[in-house]
Amino acid sequence: MREGEIIERLLRPIATHSAARGLADDAAVWSPPMGRELVLTHDVIAEGVHYLGTDDPSDIAWKLVAVNLSDLAAKGAEPAGVLIGLGLAQPDDAWLERFASGLARVLAEHRTALFGGDTTTGAASAVLGCTAIGHVPRGQSLSRTGARPGDDLYVTGTIGDAGLGLAIARGEAAPDPALLRRYRLPAPRLAMGQGLAAAGAHAAMDVSDGLLIDASRMAKASGVRVEITLTDVPLSEAAAARLAPGDTGRLAAATAGDDYELLIAAPPESRAALLTLSEAARLRLTRVGRVSAGEGFSVIGEGGAPVPVPRLGYEHGA
Secondary structure (H helix, E strand, O other), X not given: OOHHHHHHHHHOOOOOOHHHHHHOOOOOOOXXXXXXXXXXXXXXXXXXXXXXXXXXXXXXXXXXXXHHHHHHHHOOOEEEEEEEEEEOOOOOHHHHHHHXXXXXXXHHHOOOEEEEEEEEOOOOOOEEEEEEEEEEEOOOOOOOOOOOOOOXXXXXXXXXXXXXXXXXXXXXXXXXXXXXXXXXXXXXXXXXXXXXXXXXXXXXXXXXXXXXXXXXXXXXXXXXXXXXXHHHXXXXXXXXXXXXXXXXXXXXHHOOOOOOEEEEEEOHHHHHHHHHHHHHOOOOEEEEEEEEOOOEEEEEOOOOXXXXXXXXXXXXXX
16 A cells, blocks of 8 residues: 555544644644643654564554653643654555554544654654644643652552563463553553642653653652652552562562553642542552652662662663
C-alpha cells in the first residue's frame, strides 16, 4: 500500500475532527478552549526497543498514542488531538489495517482526535512518532519540578506488571493475559491527572522507565531528596505471585519500565482529597515515600535500612 493509499483508505476515515481538514492539507488548525494553556508532548517508539516486531499492530498503535497521553495526564491536561509520524519498513496491507484499527480504538477510548501527521516506508526498521496536544486551565499544569520538603510521594495503580508482561511477550515466562495486557496496552491515567492540581498536588510525572529512576528524576528536577520505601510499593496479585518475596521482588518491580502510572508529590494535608480523587477514578493510590530537604535518592528495605540499588531502571541508550 502506497503512502497516498494509507492516508486515503486508513487514516482519513479516522481524522473526522475539523482541525484535521480531512487530511487534505499539510497542517492542522485548531483553537484551544478559552482560558486554557496548551500542553504538547512527543514520544517515539521503535521496533525492538519499545515493542516487539511480533506484537499485534493494533496494540502497537495503542501504545504509541497511550504513552503520549500518559505524559499529558502527568501535567493534568485534557487531550485534544495527536499528530502521528510513521516511519515504516515494508508493512503489508494486513499490518497497516490492524494498525489503523488500533489507532481508531485508542483515540475513541480517550476522546482524542487525529489531527494529522506523515508516513514513509522503506526504513530499515519501524520508528513511530506521536505528538499529543492537550490543554489545561491556565496556571494549573503540574511538572516534575514542584516537589517540596515534607511532601508525601504517591503512585497510582500497581508497579511491575508491564515488566512481567514483557517477559511473557518474549516467551521467557508463563502466560498471563492481565500482565501481558499491562505491557501491550498501557492505560494513561487522565482522569486522575486532571484532578491533581485541585487536590493540592505539588508535582507529578508518569512512571515510564521504572519507579525508582523516575522518582530520582523528580528529586533532581525539584532539588530535593526522595526516599522510597520498598515494602510500600504496590503489587498486583499476579505480580506478587511471580516475583521473589521481600525486597528482591519489589526491587525488580520498581526498576521495571512501562508502568505508565503517575508518581505524585503532595503535602500530607492533601491526602484525603487525593484518595477521594483516586476513588472517583477507580484507581488504587499508594503512599510509597517522602520528600525531604537536601539532594539525592534512597531506597529503604524491609528492615528499615537503605538498600543498594545497582540499577534504578531503564535508561535510553544504555
